[in-house]
């Protein structure tokens with residue numbers, strides 16, 4: 001298999017009770033380098049069984065192959081509930097540059113979740129997967145805490161509420177001869193993102209102006225640092241620009257888990273990366289809710305030019 005140029009990190013030292021100090025140090029060095037450069041890496045030996053990941057992809061495929069009217073039964077009706085995220089089944093509107101459909105859930109037990117009644121396997125596999133992703137999310141957060149040299153548990157104590165995380169199954173339609181955009185280039189508006197994809201591939205990350213494919217590797221999970229880590233670290237760590245390109249003649253299936261922040265939180269560059277080292281802040285302080293609402297409005301009513309979509313540069317301070 002062609003190896004991707006995104007670094008792969010072995011997480012087994014973090015599950016080793018005896019404490020493999022050397023292995024942990026090595027992983028922390030690789031992750032730090034990846035976050036300074038691409039903002040992307042893959043993890044292996046992360047504790048989520050490959051079987052479970054494959055099963056999740058299979059069940060999502062079964063669901064996405066249902067006729068539209070069947071899938072729409074798992075979409076909340078407009079005006080129902082107070083959820084501001086597009087929960088359940090959604091397909092990108094025709095005018096969107098993104099060509100995909102997805103199925104989004106909050107943590108198991110959330111009253112917002114809507115699962116297809118005739119496919120209980122999808123619910124059970126997603127509810128099995130979800131807490132495992134939360135576990136990897138908090139492990140990765142503590143690793144990134146160390147990579148940034150923050151006081152022990154700083155990020156954990158700041159990001160202390162898990163009900164704003166979400167997980168989604170994605171289906172990208174086969175490309176046509178004239179058009180192959182799956183998700184247009186963007187940065188993620190959360191803390192840390194985790195993705196696993198089937199063998200079709202199509203996820204690409206931009207580095208030095210070039211698009212680098214994230215080559216699928218069975219059982220591995222792609223990790224990327226997202227906007228809130230970029231802001232808190234005053235752009236020391238990179239929320240990388242990425243996109244999904246569709247393949248001709250082939251559907252692609254993937255899952256994403258978005259480790260997030262409570263929408264009531266305020267985010268700003270930390271003193272460790274500004275005042276304490278004599279650097280001006282590169283971002284204004286902002287509330288997560290405001291940023292998320294602007295991004296969602298963009299998704300529902302995309303601007304005429306995709307480059308006019310709101311991203312984290314909205315809060316950038318010219319230095």
Ligand SMILES: O=C(O)CCC(=O)C(=O)O
Nearest residue numbers: 170188195203244254256
């Ligand atoms: O499906 C993928 O590989 C990535 C999806 C993605 O970038 C996103 O939802 O933000």
Ligand SMILES: [Fe+2]
Nearest residue numbers: 186187188242
């Ligand atoms: Fe993304």
